[in-house]
Amino acid sequence: MGSLSLKNIRKSFGNVEVIKGIDLDVKDGELVIFVGPSGCGKSTLLRIIAGLETESTGSIEIDGDPVNGQSPSMRGISMVFQTYALYPHLTVKDNMSLGLKQAKRPKELIEKRVGFASSMLSLDDYLDRRPAELSGGQRQRVAIGRAIVRQPKLFLFDEPLSNLDAALRVNTRLEIASLHRQLSATMVYVTHDQTEAMTLADRIVVLNNGVIEQVGTPMELYNEPKNKFVAGFIGSPQMNFIPASCLKIDDAETIGIRPENILIDGAKADLTGKVSHIEKLGSDTNIYADCADAGLICIRLFGQHDTEVGSDISLHFDRDKMFKFDKNSDTIN
Amino acid sequence: MSVDIQRTARSQVTFRAIAAHAILITYTLIALFPVFVIVINSFKSRNAIFREPLSLPNAESFSLKGYETVLKQGDFVLYFQNSLIVTVASLTMVLLFGAMAAFALSEYRFRGNLLTGLYLAIGIMIPIRLGTVAILEMMVASGLVNTLTALILVYTAQGLPLAVFILSEFMQGISDDLKNAGRIDGLTEYTIFGVLVLPLIRPALATVAVFTMIPIWNDLWFPLILAPAEETKTITLGAQVFIGQFVTDWNAVLASLSLAIIPVLVLYLIFSRQLIKGITAGAVK
Ligand SMILES: Nc1ncnc2c1ncn2[C@@H]1O[C@H](COP(=O)(O)OP(=O)(O)OP(=O)(O)O)[C@@H](O)[C@H]1O
Ligand SMILES: [Mg+2]
Numbered sequence: 001m002g003s004l005s006l007k008n009i010r011k012s013f014g015n016v017e018v019i020k021g022i023d024l025d026v027k028d029g030e031l032v033i034f035v036g037p038s039g040c041g042k043s044t045l046l047r048i049i050a051g052l053e054t055e056s057t058g059s060i061e062i063d064g065d066p067v068n069g070q071s072p073s074m075r076g077i078s079m080v081f082q083t084y085a086l087y088p089h090l091t092v093k094d095n096m097s098l099g100l101k102q103a104k105r106p107k108e109l110i111e112k113r114v115g116f117a118s119s120m121l122s123l124d125d126y127l128d129r130r131p132a133e134l135s136g137g138q139r140q141r142v143a144i145g146r147a148i149v150r151q152p153k154l155f156l157f158d159e160p161l162s163n164l165d166a167a168l169r170v171n172t173r174l175e176i177a178s179l180h181r182q183l184s185a186t187m188v189y190v191t192h193d194q195t196e197a198m199t200l201a202d203r204i205v206v207l208n209n210g211v212i213e214q215v216g217t218p219m220e221l222y223n224e225p226k227n228k229f230v231a232g233f234i235g236s237p238q239m240n241f242i243p244a245s246c247l248k249i250d251d252a253e254t255i256g257i258r259p260e261n262i263l264i265d266g267a268k269a270d271l272t273g274k275v276s277h278i279e280k281l282g283s284d285t286n287i288y289a290d291c292a293d294a295g296l297i298c299i300r301l302f303g304q305h306d307t308e309v310g311s312d313i314s315l316h317f318d319r320d321k322m323f324k325f326d327k328n329s330d331t332i333n
Numbered sequence: 334m335s336v337d338i339q340r341t342a343r344s345q346v347t348f349r350a351i352a353a354h355a356i357l358i359t360y361t362l363i364a365l366f367p368v369f370v371i372v373i374n375s376f377k378s379r380n381a382i383f384r385e386p387l388s389l390p391n392a393e394s395f396s397l398k399g400y401e402t403v404l405k406q407g408d409f410v411l412y413f414q415n416s417l418i419v420t421v422a423s424l425t426m427v428l429l430f431g432a433m434a435a436f437a438l439s440e441y442r443f444r445g446n447l448l449t450g451l452y453l454a455i456g457i458m459i460p461i462r463l464g465t466v467a468i469l470e471m472m473v474a475s476g477l478v479n480t481l482t483a484l485i486l487v488y489t490a491q492g493l494p495l496a497v498f499i500l501s502e503f504m505q506g507i508s509d510d511l512k513n514a515g516r517i518d519g520l521t522e523y524t525i526f527g528v529l530v531l532p533l534i535r536p537a538l539a540t541v542a543v544f545t546m547i548p549i550w551n552d553l554w555f556p557l558i559l560a561p562a563e564e565t566k567t568i569t570l571g572a573q574v575f576i577g578q579f580v581t582d583w584n585a586v587l588a589s590l591s592l593a594i595i596p597v598l599v600l601y602l603i604f605s606r607q608l609i610k611g612i613t614a615g616a617v618k
Contacts, residue, residue, distance in 0.1 A: 052513050073519030085510035089532055099518035146514075 002153025009058035036207035078147035252324035259300035269314035399584030412571030431496030456494030
C-alpha cells in the first residue's frame with residue numbers, strides 16, 4: 001500500500017528546535033511505533049507527516065512520491081486522534097463517509113466501504129447514532145472506522161488508546177493488531193505505553209529530545225540497546241543503573257542490569273542492602289533494595305515471595321546479562 | 334449520628350437555595366419594576382397617570398389614547414422599521430466578522446497575531462462616543478449622514494471588540510484534533526469554520542448577540558447626531574417627539590416605549606436558550 005521515507009526533518013517553533021533531524025524509512029505494510037518521553041516531539045513528527053504542521057526543512061515521501069507542501073487530504077493518509085475528534089453534529093455513518101463525500105466519490109463505493117468498516121469494527125448497530133450517544137470505546141472504533149474508509153496509503157495513530165480504561169485498551173489493542181494483519185496496511189503509531197509498543201510494533205523508534213536514539217524490533221531494543229537512554233526506556237520495571245566502581249569493574253562508567261537478571265544469593269553477593277519496599281503482583285514480585293552507594297535497586301522475582309521490609313538482602317548479578325555504558329552513556333560491547 | 338450530620342448538611346443546602354432564590358427574586362423585582370410601571374401607565378388616562386402612578390388601570394382610568402396617538406402618527410411604523418433594520422444588520426455584521434476575526438486570531442500563528450488581538454481588545458476599554466466628532470466628520474465627507482448605513486457601520490465598529498474578545502476565548506477551547514480531522518477529510522478552512530466551529534460556539538454567539546443588541550436598540554446618541562432626519566429616525570429618537578420643552582404627551586411616550594420593548598424581547602427570547610448555556614458553560618461541566 002505505501003511506504004514512508006523521512007529525510008533530515010527539522011522543525012522549530014520560533015527559536016526552539018523541537019525536531020532535530022529525523023531520518024527514517026518505513027517499509028510497505030510495516031507497523032512502526034514512536035515512543036519517547038513526554039514532549040520529545042512524537043506528535044509533532046506525526047503531524048508533520050500528516051501535513052498538519054509544516055516542517056522547517058527536510059523531505060517527506062509517501063509511497064515514493066514527495067508530499068512536501070501538499071495538503072493533508074491529498075497525501076493519502078488517515079489519522080486517528082487521542083481525543084477521537086468525531087464530528088459532533090454527524091451520525092456515525094456520516095462521520096465515516098465525510099472524507100469520501102468531500103472527494104466526490106460515487107455513492108455505491110461509499111456505502112460499500114462504510115459497510116466493510118462497520119462490520120469489521122462491529123459498529124453496524126450504531127450507524128445512525130451521534131458521537132454523544134456512544135461510549136468511549138465505541139467512539140474510538142468509529143474514529144478508526146473513519147480512517148479505514150478512506151483506504152489510505154498510510155495510517156497515523158496519535159496515542160489512540162490513552163483515553164480508554166485498561167480493559168478496553170487491551171481489546172482495542174487487539175483490534176488494531178488484527179486490523180493491521182487484515183489490511184496489511186502501513187501504520188505509524190505514537191504511544192506512551194511500553195506494552196502497546198512491545199506487543200504491536202514491527203519496529204520501534206525511540207525518540208528523545210527531537211532525535212532518534214535507536215530504531216529496531218522490540219527484541220533488538222530489549223536485548224541490544226545502543227545507549228543508556230534506550231536501555232532505561234524499554235523494559236518495565238526499568239533497568240537498574242549502578243556506578244561501575246561499586247562493582248569494582250573498571251572498563252565502564254555505569255553498569256546496567258535488568259530487574260529480572262538479578263539473583264538473591266548470599267554466597268555470591270555482589271551487593272548487599274536492605275529491603276525498602278515490596279510489590280506483589282501474583283505472577284511476579286518486585287523487591288526494592290536500598291544498597292548504600294549503588295542506590296535503590298529493583299529485583300524482579302518470578303512467582304510469589306515473602307520478604308520482610310527492612311531485612312538484609314544479598315544480590316548477585318548475572319555477568320552475561322549486564323550492560324556496560326561508557327562516559328557518554330553509549331553501550332560498550 | 335451520621336444521620337444527624339446528613340440532615341444538618343441537607344438543611345444547610347436548602348437554606349442556601351432559599352437565600353439564593355430570595356436574592357435573585359428581589360433583584361428581578363427591582364429590575365422589572367420600572368418596566369412594569371411604564372407598561373401599566375401606558376394603558377391609563379393622563380390624569381390617572383399623575384394621580385395614582387402605581388395603581389393598575391381600572392374601568393375608570395383605562396385608556397388607549399397613548400397608543401392611538403402613537404399609531405396615528407404615521408411615521409411610527411417607519412421608526413420601528415429603521416430600528417429593526419439597524420439592529421439586525423449591525424448584529425449580523427458583528428457576529429459574522431467577529432467570529433471570522435476570532436477564528437483567524439485563535440487558529441493561525443502569524444506575525445503580529447498577539448498585537449492584532451490586543452489592538453482589537455483596546456476597543457472594549459475606549460468608548461466609541463469619544464470619537465463622535467471624527468466619526469461625524471467622516472460621515473459628512475463620505476455623504477453618509479442621515480442614512481441607516483452610517484448607523485450600521487458605527488454600531489458594527491462598536492460591537493466588534495467585545496465580540497472578537499469573547500469569541501476567540503471560546504474558539505481556543507475547541508479541540509485542535511477536531512479541526513485537524515476535518516483537514517484530513519478534505520474540508521476547506523471555510524467549511525471548518527462554518528460547519529465545525531460555529532455550531533460549537535453557538536452559546537457564545539448568543540451571549541454576544543444579546544450584549545450587542547440591547548445597547549444598539551436603546552441608543553439615542555448616534556441616531557441624534559448621525560441620522561436625525563425624519564426618514565431615518567429610530568424608535569428611541571422617534572419617541573422624543575412626544576417630549577416637548579413645555580408639554581410632554583406622557584400617554585404617547587409611555588405607549589411608544591412599551592411598544593419598543595416588544596422586538597428586543599422577541600430577539601432576546603430567540604437567543605436566551607443559548608444564552609443560558611453560554612453563561613453557565615464555564616461553571617457547570
Ligand atoms: N504549536 C506549538 N508552539 C510551540 N511549541 C510547540 C507547539 N507544539 C508543540 N510544541 C513543543 O514541541 C515539543 C514537542 O511536542 P509534542 O506534542 O510533539 O510532544 P509529544 O512527544 O507528543 O509529547 P506527549 O507524549 O506529551 O504527547 C514540546 O516541547 C512542545 O512544547
Ligand atoms: Mg503527543
